Amino acid sequence: MIVTLRDCPENTKCVLVDSDIPDSLKNRLMGMGWLPGKLIEVVRRAPMGDPTIYLVDSTKIFLREDESQMIKVKPVYPMPLAVAEKGVYKIVSFLGGGPRFMERAKNNDLSIDNIVEVISNLLRGKIIVIVNGREYTIGRGFSERIFVEAVK
């Protein structure tokens, strides 16, 4: 699914898609190596949620929400459930995972190697999934920490 860079939570890796950002910003980004096809890693969001540090090649730069919102990308696997479009996935890892997190994961039938089907993901608010034949609603913050891969 094509999303904006803003939608990608920390630790997402994604590929830059040609974007319709203003010429001035585009040029600057190109000078820093941001070309369509380049792999971008979302490294860190600032304490107040904005701006965000991105890594391309070996250069870390930070951009604000306003700019990130204009940049279109395609996440690559393993990706957080938060940016997964409708479809069937396999859970490959959890990020973090304190006891409370694991507890919640268990309550939602989510564990490594489980298969989840995303029913609806509007990139805002909750995500609806089916696990083991049952429907669950998953919060956004939670979904950012579940990494999945496509099932062939």
Next chain:
Amino acid sequence: MMAKKIKIALIGNPNVGKTALFNALTGSHQYVANWPGVTVEKKTGKFSWKDYEVDVVDLPGIYTLRARSIDERVARDYLIQERPDVVLDVVDATNLSRNLYLTIQLSEMNLKTVLILNQMDQVENMNIKINTSELSKRLGIRVVETVATKGVDLNEIMEAALDTSLSVRYQIYPEPFEKLVKKIEEISKDELKNNDIPLRWLTLSFSEGDELAKKILEKGGLVKEIEKAAAASEYQNASLVIARSRYNFISSTLKQVEVRPKVSWTVTDALDHVFTHKILGIPIFVSILWMMFEFAFSSSSPLSDLIELGFNVLGGYAHAIPGWLGSLIGNGIISGVGSVLVFVPLIFFMFFAMGILEDTGYMSRAAFLIDRLMHRFKLSGKAFIPMILGFGCNASAIMTTRTIESEKERLISILINPFISCSARLVVYAVIAGAFFGKFAGLVIFSIYMISVVFALSMAVVFSFLLKSRESSPLTMELPRYQLPTGKGLWIYMWSRGKHFLKKAGGIILGATVLVWFLSNMPWGTNAQNSWAADIGKTLAPIFAPLHFGWHITLALLFGGVAKEVTVTTLGTFAGGNLSVFLKTVLDPINAYALMLFVLIYIPCVATQAVMHMETGSYKWPILSVVWSLSSAYVIAFLFETVGHLVVRI
């Protein structure tokens, strides 16, 4: 034999080590720090080599030749207008794929380029292998490896600079596009043959949508024809094609010359994990600032005490000299200027701490952490760097606003900078707080700093309302690698900034103090109460009567407009050797705090006004700044006193 003259320019991405190289070449001590955008104007230097006389020009860093902010324009315009004989294209050798982008653009400008692979020590550390001779062959330019911070081999660089055996001739764009470029060059050739503009650069930049290229072509009346030619091809908007071709060329080149180990978790990543942490990041930032002050105060105080003791002894001797000379030396110079010199260690340690902040690479992290907050005040993270630097000196901090793209945001940053409390004012607070607040002095001074930041940010909101500045410019800022500051680097940093203060003390501060001493002894032989100084003070004193500032303070504030330290030296000339006792006779603690607030806000010093004029190109803004700050200082000090005296009855 006549020396042969040659002009060399240093160009490259920000923060790669151009200024470090400049210093190594010319033996100068220009400002080097570990964040992008340190150099904002062109700096020239000289050295001689064999029978050559070499002019070197250090330029601000740029990512591409498409300049947007003022510092970038300085670099680009220099290349176009001055046409240096050789450009040393300085690159961070650990990050070639990005840095070579500019190299390609330089070759398109038809400039004789030597590639300087700087930071080779880091290349080694990171286990990257670069085949330099192969790189040189593929690019068609000479390549020299350097570690600029450890000195350079002049022979190697100069031989490369004078070598004419290699030449660049890569055609990296798709064939049909190259044809279009040729055609555009053909169209513009005749019209533009008189001005020395490189055609290939012009046509490529025009195709990228560059404003300057467009302007040049418009002047020649060529745009219509060129657009027609472009429309006939499939390349109406070629910027992507151009960028992609350049990167394809770079990556195919690097495949042959560079071997990088698989990236693992680096020290920088680990440190960033802590310093930019969601919860810890901001508390760490605040503690770092606090530690900076704490460090400067506590490590300088023994030295300051020692100096003070020295001046007391000297003062004793001076007063033993009979007549006016004894008075001039004792009251004017030692009690006056001495009261400021006591704080030389404080200022130096302050700069030492700032040097650490700037050279480790933390600066851009701080900008990252605080950007959101700045956004709320209609500023960007870039505007934050001049603010931090303002703690050192407002005049030089204002220069760094050149990296801000939006003209209005830049103006606002310039106007609020004087409200950031510089090190000169620190001297004033140290004297006053030391006299009145005893062991709470440190806390009192820190509170003034907090007020300074809050006030500056609030003024940013006011100014952006008045100037109708709607938004801050897009922000793309690079986070450099962390590094351990070197002792030598820190020493140079501290010395070159602290030196200013010493110069000021020996120049303008001394001059103003002697003048005050003179006025306070005229007509000859009177006591201070009936002197000309008192006349001036008393004439103006009614203005400050609502603030309960007597004529001494009034006079001190008047002369303090020249340089803030003079506020202290002026009072020193009346103090007869013991400033804190004297201060207690003319102020109470509430007055004293109000005076600190007044000194914080009122009037940017002369040097700052001059820089404001230079950077805005008009007298309007420095004048506005003076009027604005004077009136706000008055209002705030008045409010503080009124409320203060209501609450605490002294």
